Amino acid sequence: MVPVEEILKTRMADIRKNHPEVSGFLESHGLIPDDDRLALADYIARIPDEDCQDYGLDKADLIDALGTFLEGLEGLTDGRQTFDVRSVSIIGGTDKSGRPEKINLTLLPGTITSIVGPTGSGKSRLLGDIEWMAQGDTPTGRRILVNGMFPGEDLRFSIEHKLVAQLSQNMNFVVDTEVGAFIAMHAASRMRITDHIVADIIAQANGMTGETFDADTPITALSGGQSRALMIADTAFLSTSPIVLIDEIENAGIDRTRALELLVKKEKIVIMATHDPLLALMADRRLVIQNGAIERVIETSAREKAVLVELEKMDAVMQRLRLRLRAGEEIEGLGS
Amino acid sequence: MRLVTVSGPPSSGKTAVLLNVIRELRKTGKTVGVVKFDCLSTEDDRVYASLGVTVRVGLSGNLCPDHYFVCNIDECVAWGVAQGFDYLLSESAGLCNRCAPHAKGVLAVCVIDNLMGLNTPKKIGPMLKFADVVVVTKGDIVSQAEREVFAFKVRQANPRAKIAQVNGITGQGAHGLATLFAGAPETSSLNGGSLRFTMPAALCSYCLGETKIGADYQTGNIKRIKV
Numbered sequence: 086m087v088p089v090e091e092i093l094k095t096r097m098a099d100i101r102k103n104h105p106e107v108s109g110f111l112e113s114h115g116l117i118p119d120d121d122r123l124a125l126a127d128y129i130a131r132i133p134d135e136d137c138q139d140y141g142l143d144k145a146d147l148i149d150a151l152g153t154f155l156e157g158l159e160g161l162t163d164g165r166q167t168f169d170v171r172s173v174s175i176i177g178g179t180d181k182s183g184r185p186e187k188i189n190l191t192l193l194p195g196t197i198t199s200i201v202g203p204t205g206s207g208k209s210r211l212l213g214d215i216e217w218m219a220q221g222d223t224p225t226g227r228r229i230l231v232n233g234m235f236p237g238e239d240l241r242f243s244i245e246h247k248l249v250a251q252l253s254q255n256m257n258f259v260v261d262t263e264v265g266a267f268i269a270m271h272a273a274s275r276m277r278i279t280d281h282i283v284a285d286i287i288a289q290a291n292g293m294t295g296e297t298f299d300a301d302t303p304i305t306a307l308s309g310g311q312s313r314a315l316m317i318a319d320t321a322f323l324s325t326s327p328i329v330l331i332d333e334i335e336n337a338g339i340d341r342t343r344a345l346e347l348l349v350k351k352e353k354i355v356i357m358a359t360h361d362p363l364l365a366l367m368a369d370r371r372l373v374i375q376n377g378a379i380e381r382v383i384e385t386s387a388r389e390k391a392v393l394v395e396l397e398k399m400d401a402v403m404q405r406l407r408l409r410l411r412a413g414e415e416i417e418g419l420g421s
Numbered sequence: 422m423r424l425v426t427v428s429g430p431p432s433s434g435k436t437a438v439l440l441n442v443i444r445e446l447r448k449t450g451k452t453v454g455v456v457k458f459d460c461l462s463t464e465d466d467r468v469y470a471s472l473g474v475t476v477r478v479g480l481s482g483n484l485c486p487d488h489y490f491v492c493n494i495d496e497c498v499a500w501g502v503a504q505g506f507d508y509l510l511s512e513s514a515g516l517c518n519r520c521a522p523h524a525k526g527v528l529a530v531c532v533i534d535n536l537m538g539l540n541t542p543k544k545i546g547p548m549l550k551f552a553d554v555v556v557v558t559k560g561d562i563v564s565q566a567e568r569e570v571f572a573f574k575v576r577q578a579n580p581r582a583k584i585a586q587v588n589g590i591t592g593q594g595a596h597g598l599a600t601l602f603a604g605a606p607e608t609s610s611l612n613g614g615s616l617r618f619t620m621p622a623a624l625c626s627y628c629l630g631e632t633k634i635g636a637d638y639q640t641g642n643i644k645r646i647k648v
């Protein structure tokens with residue numbers, strides 16, 4: 086990342102071309118430079134006092150804020166996380182009755198863990214503990230360690246190092262733009278070079294649904310399944326968060342196997358609350374929550390994996406039937 | 422007493438967020454009072470009262486709401502101290518984006534939501550830029566990608582603030598926000614303190630009740646549009 090002293094010497098034309106994040110910073114302070122030849126420092130020196138009054142600027146303070154902004158970006162350098170998450174551990178606290186939760190569990194990148202348990206048992210609380218990197222300071226008394234230790238207070242509110250990305254049934258895209266433009270905007274905010282990434286994400290998303298879309302499709306015109314597929318592909322490629330929490334994607338109308346495979350391939354630690362047998366058995370293990378505590382950890386056995394093979398066959402039958410219905414066929418048997 | 426000034430555009434989720442934070446603060450045995458500033462009317466006092474929170478309301482009526490805030494906040498602090506509160510939270514709707522109720526030495530919080538559009542952080546002025554904590558709500562209904570882009574835009578507008586994602590309905594994130602409130606400085610009076618940023622000057626004929634339109638009727642502090 087370029088230090089602020091360097092940026093201050095850079096001409097506005099080059100900033101606009103090579104440092105869009107700095108242009109964005111200026112713009113969000115009401116500054117839209119119109120003289121390309123000036124160096125940033127000279128441009129700032131020439132801002133009229135009246136404009137400073139209007140926008141609440143103090144020149145020295147503005148430069149200081151720019152420095153802080155650029156430092157914050159260091160965690161995002163071209164997608165390589167400077168904060169390398171190799172493991173996340175859950176260390177038990179107490180259940181709702183105050184009895185100890187005897188658990189010490191380590192989750193690794195590229196693995197899937199499902200969470201099951203009745204409503205009110207504490208599934209969301211567990212996800213909340215992970216997101217907050219609890220240190221015995223939540224109702225459960227749990228501790229969450231990253232690479233075996235508490236990564237520090239600062240990271241809790243860092244957007245650059247957010248541990249957790251979330252995907253749920255209730256989430257929708259609300260931006261009013263095209264798919265390609267939005268992905269490019271997201272990539273830019275992650276300091277990523279956008280050349281291939283837009284096409285890659287769209288191709289992956291299209292691989293998860295029956296109906297394809299392209300870069301020019303308005304985001305708000307996507308179907309439910311298409312949006313879900315785009316969210317997953319985008320999270321896999323662009324989110325810097327090493328953990329992905331998934332809340333009930335069973336009815337999303339996408340190829341769930343492919344979606345999970347993509348996240349695993351991108352070395353995410355996938356944790357999902359689900360009661361869908363297919364998804365639950367696809368996980369490497371599942372955590373059974375009761376009365377606020379993890380009661381049991383079930384490693385998915387070879388026998389369960391054999392059941393999964395049967396479930397996948399049933400799922401394939403359902404998918405074929407769906408396609409045939411869509412094509413207007415009459416359904417007289419389960420086969421094609 | 423710890424004072425926290427909370428501001429944000431209408432409907433951004435200020436009350437919902439504060440209710441969840443109050444719940445968290447009370448779990449640690451603390452007492453909390455609220456002062457709600459609004460223009461013409463508010464229902465929020467009833468919402469707070471239903472949780473058993475002592476609340477006072479200030480309505481600015483035909484005065485500039487932010488000027489009204491500054492003229493009355495010290496009185497509210499004195500009230501809070503007399504009540505023996507551990508925390509006094511002021512909630513005010515930022516109506517004109519040029520204003521901020523934030524004072525030096527007081528924890529300043531700005532609440533905005535993910536549905537306001539990606540350009541909002543840029544449009545909201547001092548209220549966001551001078552905040553110590555920016556709370557972003559309604560993250561549960563937009564995509565992860567939009568949350569990330571939105572947070573990045575907040576970072577551009579205010580690189581120093583802590584950004585806290587809070588769900589006003591489920592309370593997710595409120596615990597973390599409460600720990601930030603617990604770190605607010607102690608305040609016993611704002612007398613002699615100062616605002617972080619000047620309020621917009623408002624001293625023209627229309628401030629004094631003028632209703633006629635036209636150059637002849639304009640006196641005082643006037644600014645011309647460049648067309």
Ligand SMILES: Nc1ncnc2c1ncn2[C@@H]1O[C@H](COP(=O)(O)OP(=O)(O)O)[C@@H](O)[C@H]1O
Pocket residue numbers: 179180181182202203204205206207208209210211224225226376377378
């Ligand atoms: N170990 C625990 N100790 C105390 N309270 C808990 C514990 N686990 C969960 N809770 C509380 O129980 C309530 C229900 O939990 P929640 O996570 O919403 O359940 P679920 O998501 O499984 O429906 C929440 O208020 C949560 O804070």
Ligand SMILES: [Mg+2]
Pocket residue numbers: 205208209
């Ligand atoms: Mg839940």
